Amino acid sequence: MTDDSQAALDGGYVMVIGLEVHAELATRTKMFSGAPNAYGAEPNTNIDPTTLGLPGSLPVLNKRAVELAIRLGIALDCTIQPSVFARKNYFYPDMPKDFQISQYDRPIDVDGHLQLPSGKRIGIERAHLEEDTGKSTHVGGAGRISGADYSLVDYNRAGVPLLEIVSRPDIASAEEARAYAAELRAILVATGVSDGKMEEGSMRVDANVSVHRPGEPLGIRCEIKNLNSLRSLGHAVDYEARRQVAALLAGETIRQETRLWNEQTQTTATMRAKEDADDYRYFTEPDLVPIAPGADWIAQIRASMPVLPAERRARLADAVGVAGGAAESIALLVERGADDLALAVIAAGAPADRALVYIEQYLADVDPSAVVVSDLAALVSMEAGGELTTTQARKVLSIMVDQGGAPAEIAAANGFESVSxxxxxxxxxxxxxxxxxxxxxxxxxxxxxxxxxxxxxxxxxxxxxxxxxxxxxxxxxxxxxxxx
Amino acid sequence: MSDDVVALSARSIAEAVASGELGAVEVAEAHLETLDSGDAGIHAFLEVTAERALAEAGEVDAAIAAGASPGRLAGVPIGLKDNLCTRGVPTTCASRILEGWIPPYDATVVTRVREAGAVSFGKTNMDEFAMGSSTEHSAFGPTRNPRDTARVPGGSSGGSAAAVAADLVPLSLGSDTGGSIRQPAALCGVVGVKPTYGAVSRYGLIAFASSLDQIGPFARDVGDAALLLEVIAGHDPLDATSIPDGIPDVVDHLDDGVDGLRVGLVAGLMGDGIAPDIAARVREAVAVLERAGATVEEVVMPTFASALSAYYLIAPAEASSNLARFDGVRYGLRVDAPTTAEMMVATRTAGFGPEVKRRIMLGTYALSAGYYDAYYGTAQKVRTVICNDFAAAYEHLDVLVSPTTPTTAFAIGEEIDDPMTMYLNDICTIPSNLAGHPAMSVPFGVDGGGLPVGVQIMAPALGERTMFRVAAVLEAAAQSEVAA
Incomplete structure (x- = not known):
């Protein structure tokens, strides 16, 4: 890419960013057992012997989770390969078995890419299946496990299926990082792979950030965790790159480490250095057999793939007929799944610019599939033609949404006649x-x-x-x- | 009266109960009557569930009275190794770390034997977490060999073997990771079977080494062992390594004889390190088979010599991961300490016995970064080579025959302080675990001191039917010798 896409840093440095996204899969049950996969339940109610890692319990692979991993692999143009589960061994109270079942050296999806709305392609190194951990709440002290008076553990999240999607370090700015995460979320939602809700933790982003001068070897990277929104992601990446540049310009070296983003101070701080990292003693999970999805199954999934967000945006932009002005509205409608409605309303003769405003703003809280296309198109046209004022049209719309009916009749019944x-x-x-x-x-x-x-x-x-x-x-x- | 009933085979009891000749409660009472005194000097059981046994027997009688078709094990008393989860009944793996733990669910095999009408008499003693060959590594005291109470019954399923050998119950279940069913069967003079890996569900078996563990039957004769095997075998959706189509039936083919079978005598397991009396019995056994129409040849299995080393890397490696969950957080023993990490260390230090700790350390080391390739990686390659060795032999042979053990029952205390000598007990049995093949031990005479000798029959995967045909011929010959 050209230097334009790279954020300007002091000393001629540029950012090199790779993102690791954990997406909780939209399955009914957990990765390896029949316990429900649902957010927001009473603590320790979505559990069973396997979720709790009780002695003697065994994992059985959720076929739907594999299907969703294949769906995302297809959406990201990955190679879908036979894969194997491994055990990642470390002791932590919210991990019931004290090991996590995760794909290690044979992930299901490899070598794909994601195209940003700007047109830039970001490489996808891999996407692999794994199980989530439980959630610890540390009471007393600083809210961290060390120094806490006691800890509470909720195992509802333990065993929830995750797909970890690892990008190549092709991202060159905070803006691109946000665009990548936003586009990936749009794809996850559109394909039904995940609900992509960052606020509920069903999509979590870690950023690997380093800086270097073009032409020189890549710098030492730091992994940034605790990014709970796209906004934090952007700010954290920016902060971290500038911190590294300042350190390098001051003659210091960068240590490879994991750093936590602090939302209050808008800074990152060391969580653990690389030399403190666990030896995970990975080995093949003997309780599971390798996954070898057949070509038939993959073809079947491929045939059932929905139209992806990029194509949906292009389709709507074509229908709207403007070059870039409505890009944000279009992206929003696609994200909301309201683009088909917009296409239909425009096709039914409503002026495109007003149709977008109606659907984006006035119908923001309305299920697009509940809207009668011909009625909405007629109403938009009436307003655009001056038959109704905007105020009147919105009243008609709210009656139309609540009770149904043709806009002309609703307008007449309410005595709405535009003043000449x-x-x-x-x-x-x-x-x-x-x-x-x-x-x-x-x-x-x-x-x-x-x-x-x-x-x-x-x-x-x-x-x-x-x-x-x-x-x-x-x-x-x-x-x-x-x-x- | 009770002497007569406890001497009956499982088949005779099931027939008598089904026909109404005996009540299941009557059978249970007879066994309970002798159990207390019978087990006093042996300690085969960690927990006798007398009330439950009577209640279960009552249910069997009631079901039959109500016209339900009696199960294949109607009213047959059975002992369950204490690493099989039993709902509502303590399951400890003979370890302090699980002392008093009561599982909320039944192992699949426990459900299957109950559904067949068997009546559980309780939990049998074992080496802690099935690690050992003498049952001396039980945290709750050793089991003694009913044939000579100064000697060990073998292990790790020593309690299950002794319970059957002492006529406390006609049937019991054990688990075999490197010989833990066959070796105690040989030392106690009973029949013990390790089925094909995946033939019997491991769901609810507290794992030692997941890729090697199999549950199997103990019985006083080959017919009873075959019956129990058929009851517990078959696909289980709760175990991902369970064979979809199960194993071929066995009971109806016990009398098929061995005419035309091609038998290989494993040359490497007949010389150094094998007691001469045992080698002599095995030679007599193959002579019996030859007279019954089998062809016998000596076969060299060059890789068997490496099996023990590979096993003592793979099994501890898996164990180090499987036993990580015993951390004091969710169940079992907890030794309080100021921090969570210290609590985990204190709990595991107090809860695990020396042999378990030794294997956890061995396994952790074998999987560690920098050592993985040299140890665990190499062991897995050896495992593949052993499988190839078996495959080559089975190109022209139907079964292999060898001693089950290098010695007959040794004295309590004799090997406990010498792990290497103890490990050598498994030298004949380990190859079948590494290959996932079925193997069984059938009693065949005694040594000069009058202690039982076991002959091991090995077969390729799913070769149980052929294996049992050989066992039946050897059993008939051994019994006619005793009669003569």
Missing amino acids: SDSLAGTIEAVIAANPDEWTRYREGDDAVRGKLTGFFVGQVMRATKGNADGAAVTRMLVARVES
């Missing part, structure tokens, strides 16, 4: 005549004064027309009258 320009001009004259002082101040005032008084005059006109006037038209006419 002639009668509106008359009303405005009458209002001005009745409020001469305000009019003088409006005419002679600066922008701030005019802004305030615009509200006053629009209010007066609305009162006189029982709300049937178009506020925007009143404003335009007031401006026109001063300038004439």
Whole structure:
């Protein structure tokens, strides 16, 4: 890529970022047992002998989790290969067996890529299946396990299926890091692989950040954890790169370590150095057999793949017919799954720009599949054609959503008739005549004064027309009258 | 009366109970009557569940009275090795770390024998976590050999072998990781079977070494062992390594004879390190087979010499991971300490016996970074080579025959302080575990001191039917010799 995509750092340094994303899979049950996979249950209720790692319990692989891993592999253009589970051994109270079952040297998905909306391709090194751990709450002390008075463990999350998606270090700025995570989340949601909710922890992002000067070998990287939103991701990556550059410019060296992002201080701090890292003593999980998905099964999954977000955005952008102005709205509608509705409403004749506003803003909380396309298209067209004011159209919309019905009938039943320009001009004259002082101040005032008084005059006109006037038209006419 | 009943075979009891000739409660009472005194000098049982046994027997009688078809083990008393999870009954693996732990679920084999009408009499003694060859490594005191109470019954399933040998119960279940069913069967003069890996579900078996562990039957004769094997074998969706189609039936082919079978006598297991009396009995055994129409040839299994070394890397490596969960957090012993990590160390230090600690350390070392390839990696390669060696032999042979053990029962205390000598007890039995093949020990005469000798029959995977045909011929010959 060109240097434009790389954030400017002091001393000619550039960022090199790789992201590790953990996505909880949208399965009904856990990775290796029939216990429910559900967020928000009472502690220690979604458990069974295998979840608790009780002596004698055994793991049995969840086929749906494998299918979802294959789905994501297809979406990211990965090679889907025969894979093997291993045990990652370390002692921790929220890990019931004191080992985690995870794919190690034979992951299911390898060598793919993700294309950012900017067009840049980020390589995907691998995506592998593993089980989640439980959750510890440390009471007393600093809320960390050391120094706590006691700890509570909730095993509901233990054994929840995870896909860990590891990018190549192709990401060159905080903005790209955010775009990558946002696009990956959109793909996870669109493919039904995960609900992608960062706030519920069903998508978690760790960032590997290093800096170097172009042409020189890559720098030592630090892994940043505790990134709970895309915003934190961006800030943390930026902070960390600048910290490393400052250290290097001061003649210090960077230590390979894991650092925690602190949301309060907006800084990263050492969590553990590499030399303190555990020896995980990986070996093949003997209680499971290798996964070798057949070509038929993969073909079947491939045939059932939905249209991916990038193509959906392109499709909607085509229909809207603008080059880039509506890109954000389009991305949002695709993320919300409302793009098919927008396409249909535009196809039914509604003006595209207003259709996007309706669906993005006015119908933000409405299930897109519950909207009658022809009614919405008709309403958008009525408003755009001046038959209804925006205020009226929104009232009609809310009735339409709540009770159903054709917009023309709802408008008629509520006595909504747009006030014509002639009668509106008359009303405005009458209002001005009745409020001469305000009019003088409006005419002679600066922008701030005019802004305030615009509200006053629009209010007066609305009162006189029982709300049937178009506020925007009143404003335009007031401006026109001063300038004439 | 009770003497007559306790001398009956499992088949006779099941037939008598099914026909109404005997009540299951009557059978249970007769066995319980002799059990207390009978076990006093042997300590085969860690826990006798007399009340449960009577209640279960009552249910069997009631079901039959109500017209339900009696199970194949109707009313047959059975002992369960204490590493098999039993709902509501303490399951300890003969370890302080699990003392008093009561599982909330039954192992699949426990469910299967109960559904077949068997009546559980309780939990049998074993070497702690099945690590040992003498049952002296039980945290709750050794079991004595009913044939000579100054001697060990073998191990690790010594309690199960002794219980059957002492006529306390006609059947019992054990587990065999490197010989833990066959070796005690040989030392106690009973039949012991290690089925094909995956033939019997391991769900609910507290793991020692997952890739080697198999549950199998003990019985006083070959017919009873075959019956119990058929009851416990078969696919289990709760064990991912369970063979989908199960094993071929055995009981109906016990009398098929060995005419035309090709038998290999393992030359390397007939010389150095094998007691001459045992080698002599094995030679007599193959002579019996030859007279019954089998062809016999000596076969060299060059890789068997490496089996013990490979086993003592693979089994401890898996054990070090399997036993990690005994950390004081969720169940079993907890020794309090200021921090979680210290609590885990204190708990494991107090809870595990010396042999278990030795193997955990061995296994942890074998898997450690920098040593993995030299130890665990090499051991896995040896395992593959042993499988190839077996495959080559089975190209022209149907079964292999060898001694089960290098010596007959040794004195209590004789080998306990010498781990290497103790480990050599498994030299004949380990290859079948590494290959996942079935093997069994059938009593065949005695040594000069009158102690039982076991002959081992090995077969390729799923070769149980052929293996049992050979066992039946040897048993008939051994019994006619005794009769003569």
